[in-house]
Amino acid sequence: MENGVWVFIESDSGTIADVSLELLWKGRELADQLRCELGCFIIGHQVSDAASDLIAYGADMVCVADHAQLVHYLTLPYTRIAVELIKEYRPSIVLIGATSTGRDLAPRIASHMRTGLTADCTDLQIGEYKFGKRIWKELLWQIRPAFGGNVIATIVTPETKPQMATVREGVFRQPDADPAREGTVVDLKPTLTEQDLIFKIVERVKAEKKVNLKSARIIVAGGMGVGSKDNFELVRELAGVLGGEVGATRAAVDAGFVDHERQIGQTGVTVRPNLYVACGISGAIQHRAGMQESSRIIAINTDSDAPIFSVAHYGITGDLNEVIPRMIKAYKEKD
Amino acid sequence: MAYRMVCLMKQVPDTRNITADVLREDGTVNRQALPAVVNPDDLFALEMALDVKDKYGGEITVMSMGPPAAIEVLRDAMSRGADHAILLTDKKFAGADTLATSHVLESAIRKNGPFNLIFCGRQAIDGDTAQVGPQVAEKLDIPQVTFAEAIEFLDQDDIVIRRAIEGGFERIRGRIPLLVTVTNAAANPRPPSIKRKMFWKKAQTRSSVQSEEEGEMLERGLLIPVWGLAEVGCAAEICGFQGSETWIKNVENVKLTAHEPKSFDTSETGIKELINELINEHII
Numbered sequence: 001m002e003n004g005v006w007v008f009i010e011s012d013s014g015t016i017a018d019v020s021l022e023l024l025w026k027g028r029e030l031a032d033q034l035r036c037e038l039g040c041f042i043i044g045h046q047v048s049d050a051a052s053d054l055i056a057y058g059a060d061m062v063c064v065a066d067h068a069q070l071v072h073y074l075t076l077p078y079t080r081i082a083v084e085l086i087k088e089y090r091p092s093i094v095l096i097g098a099t100s101t102g103r104d105l106a107p108r109i110a111s112h113m114r115t116g117l118t119a120d121c122t123d124l125q126i127g128e129y130k131f132g133k134r135i136w137k138e139l140l141w142q143i144r145p146a147f148g149g150n151v152i153a154t155i156v157t158p159e160t161k162p163q164m165a166t167v168r169e170g171v172f173r174q175p176d177a178d179p180a181r182e183g184t185v186v187d188l189k190p191t192l193t194e195q196d197l198i199f200k201i202v203e204r205v206k207a208e209k210k211v212n213l214k215s216a217r218i219i220v221a222g223g224m225g226v227g228s229k230d231n232f233e234l235v236r237e238l239a240g241v242l243g244g245e246v247g248a249t250r251a252a253v254d255a256g257f258v259d260h261e262r263q264i265g266q267t268g269v270t271v272r273p274n275l276y277v278a279c280g281i282s283g284a285i286q287h288r289a290g291m292q293e294s295s296r297i298i299a300i301n302t303d304s305d306a307p308i309f310s311v312a313h314y315g316i317t318g319d320l321n322e323v324i325p326r327m328i329k330a331y332k333e334k335d
Numbered sequence: 336m337a338y339r340m341v342c343l344m345k346q347v348p349d350t351r352n353i354t355a356d357v358l359r360e361d362g363t364v365n366r367q368a369l370p371a372v373v374n375p376d377d378l379f380a381l382e383m384a385l386d387v388k389d390k391y392g393g394e395i396t397v398m399s400m401g402p403p404a405a406i407e408v409l410r411d412a413m414s415r416g417a418d419h420a421i422l423l424t425d426k427k428f429a430g431a432d433t434l435a436t437s438h439v440l441e442s443a444i445r446k447n448g449p450f451n452l453i454f455c456g457r458q459a460i461d462g463d464t465a466q467v468g469p470q471v472a473e474k475l476d477i478p479q480v481t482f483a484e485a486i487e488f489l490d491q492d493d494i495v496i497r498r499a500i501e502g503g504f505e506r507i508r509g510r511i512p513l514l515v516t517v518t519n520a521a522a523n524p525r526p527p528s529i530k531r532k533m534f535w536k537k538a539q540t541r542s543s544v545q546s547e548e549e550g551e552m553l554e555r556g557l558l559i560p561v562w563g564l565a566e567v568g569c570a571a572e573i574c575g576f577q578g579s580e581t582w583i584k585n586v587e588n589v590k591l592t593a594h595e596p597k598s599f600d601t602s603e604t605g606i607k608e609l610i611n612e613l614i615n616e617h618i619i
Contacts, residue, residue, distance in 0.1 A: 072505075075469075075479055100500045103465050104481045111437055111470035116580035119464040129584050146586060154584040199478055199509030202495065206503035218619065242619055254351070261502065267463055275618050285589055296618055298609070299596065310594050314609055318601035326603055330610040331619070 001039055001061055005031040006091040006162070008082065009042040009054060009062075010101050012206075013071070016042075016050055018169055018214070019097030021057055025175035026124055026167075027095055028058035033126045034138055036092070037061060041085055043078050045071035048187070055183035057175045063089075065188040069197060072204060073101045077196035079108045081188070086113060091162045093140050095124070098166035098267075110164050116157035117164040118142035120266055122171055122289045129156045140165065145266050145285045152285070170214045170270035170290070211245060211261050218244030218275045221264055221291070224251045225280020225301060225320065232257045234324045235279055241328050247271065249287050265290035279320045283308030300324070336491055338393035338511075340384045341444055343455040343471070344377040344412060346405040350460050351375075373408050376456025378415075378524035380517040383486060384454045385416050385525065391489060393451075394418045398443055400428055400436060406540060409559055413535040414527030421447070422540060425563035430576030433462075437470035438578055442569035443562060444475060453514040457482055465516070472514035480507055481516045 005027045010017040024040065031038040037060040042050055044066065051062040065081045082105065086094065094109070096102040098120050110117035123143040129136045139156045140163040146153035157163040213219060220239035226232050232252070239246045247264040248257060264271055265287040276294035281287060283299070283306055291297070292311045299312035300320045309315045316323050348369035357368040384395045397412040399405045400423040409420035423443050431439070444450060453472075458465035465481070472479035480496045484504065488495035492510045499518055538557045541549065552558045564571060572578060599605040613619045 075481075079473070100482055104469060104479070107433065107464075107466035107469035108473045108479070110434065110466070111473035114434065114580070116432065116434060116582075117464075117466060118581055119462075119466060129582075131582070141584065142581075151586055152589055153586045155581050156584045157580050158582060160580045199480070199507050201505050202508045203506040204500075204503070205505075206500060209502055251351075275613070296613070297596075309596055312596040314612075315596035315598040316601060316605070316609070317598065323601050323606065326601070326606040327610060330603070330607040333607075334610065334614055 001037055002090045003034075003092040004037040004039045004061075004089065005034065005093045006086075006089070006095070007038070007040040007059075008094065008096045008102065008105065009040050009050070010073075010097055010099060011042055011044045011047055011050065014044070014046055014050070016053070017097055017099060018174065019099060019102075019167065021174050022169070022172040023095045023097060023167060024054065024057045024059060026172040028175065030093065030124065030126060030140070031060075034092070039063065039089065039091060041065065041082065043070055043081055051185040053177065055181050055185075056177040056179050058181070059183055061184045061186065063186045063188055065190045067190050067192060069192055070190070072201050073104070074197070074199060074201070075104055075108060076198065077190070077192055078105055079112065080196060081190055082109050083112050085188075086162060094162040094164045096164070096166050098168045102166050106164060106166050113160070113162065115160040115162060115164060116155075117166070118144060118155045119166050120144055121165045121167050122266055122270075124165060124167070129158055131158070139163065145289055168267065168269065209261070213245055213247055213262065213264065213269050213271050216245035216271070216273050218242050218277075219247045219264070219271055219273045219291075219294075220244050220277040220279065221247030221249065221281060222252055222257065222279045223249040223281030223287070224255065225282070226252060226257060227280070229257045231321070234320065238277065238279075238324050238328055241331055242275075244273070244275070249281055249284075278308050278312065279324065281308050282306045283311065336391065338387055338391060338451040339449060340387065340393055340395045340452045340454065341447065341450050342377075342381050342384045342395055342397045342412065342417065343440060343453065343467070344381065344397055344399045344408050345374045345456070345459050346371050346399065346401050346408045347374045347459050347461040371404065371407065373411050374456050374459045376458060376517060376519055378456075379519050379521045380454040380456045380515070381412055381415060381417065382522055382524040383483070383515065383517050384452070386522060387452065387486065387489065388416070396421065396447055398423055398440065398447075400424070400439055400443075403540065403543070406538070406559060410535045410538050411527060413538065414532040415525060416528070416531070420559050422559055422561045423567060424561055425574075427564045427571050427577070428575045430579065431574065432579035432581045433464055433466040433470055434580055435574055435576075435578035436467050437474055438573045439567055439569055440467070440471045441474035442567045444471070446562070446566070446568055451511045453477075453512075455514070455516050457516045457518045468514060468516040475514070477512045477514055478509060479514045479516070480509075483515045483517050484520045485522070486515075
């Protein structure tokens, strides 16, 4: 199992996170390309049943660390178990979802292993890297928009293993399950030390996920051009009339117009709806990375040079305060 | 008990308001043209440290790794009530990824002596990785609580922290020493005191003052210590560009293809045409 591709499977009360399955889909592709195995590890309580599902979704090997005290994520024991596994199986690549858990765990592991880690990748590929006279073959290309407008950086970790990356939800597809697939399950039977449990969760309040942007067929999203929290009502109204969900850019979320869970883009969720209506969104690359694969895109912006128009199929140069009410009226008047 | 605290802060280009003035012709951002600011989350981290100091007593040392200009972050932190400031600057620190940065910060924290609590912002707006805090905690071999919103209880070594998770929060109880990364949902940063601000405005590093002024500056406490590689005591090969394990293979300008969307005017007729087209194509 050395030099394999590994995925950390995040679970909460027995349910596997979507992003982990999406990473299995990508991990399978990378492993096939590298002619190696796809492993994964799941830490939690009563997670043994998940192992057969994970094999059906593409894993060749599943390591299960089941313990009553591990029912929710805790930094220290999860890190220790992950590090021990990595030292034993020496994977070449480790992929982790960029959730609040993954963003706590991944840097901790990378720091311990003294290896590189790239956050919020929007694509992963296998390719070579030349530096002077040296050539590395089959490295993980960790691709992400970099600070500074329309720039995409490809990052590599040539000299240390594992090569590590985090990826947000929605960037990759969900795999199809194949119940006939076969694989190995390793039961780790972890023992926890007093030091592992120095922190304990005393209370946990978690609302059911209210919005599911990924499965929405229509999304109406607003950016800073919407202007205010109150004015965001227009975006909501159009979404309501069209039977769609409301999305937003990071700037609009940071400005408090809408909740974080509606953020679309590199540091939010990636969506591919049938229709994406971009209202007052200029179209920074970080946002486009999360929506440009939508089947149809309508851009409404006062600035005809806004980059959003170059990914849009339909463009309206104008004030959304006039355009949106007219869209609602036209839709309601349809025969 | 009086707590010994370290607050890690970073100077960043202000990416929140990118205007046309800072865009190059090819659409990329001229980083130098952006104003340099204190990373927003780091101010929330400092506020949490100041709150601990107010309630329980203690001392806060602020550290910032960056170019000499990052002294501005330290002046700001001192104006808000920090007790000591150290600028971590050396050519050998430049070009660091998060791993290499964490090596320098770990060494500097150890060099600074015993500590109870380390605070840093959840993430920096120039890279958004949120990696440095946890990487430092791992190197110091101490626990961490990330995405912290409030310290709800602190008594001797016992601490209860509320942290954000997807769709909710957790209350987590444990013991210090501890590293905490703080989100902008925490208590709002207090403004700098005007008096302190006037005073700390004059603070300089030793290398930037004339030798005849040095004595007076030192006496008034206005010389901010600068720690380079030698002072921090970190091996050169694990710092900066050399110590970085992520290498940039290439950076591509995304050329937006000269793609023209089908355009509709804003009149009622124009909008109706668009809606009808969408309906006819069964999109809505």
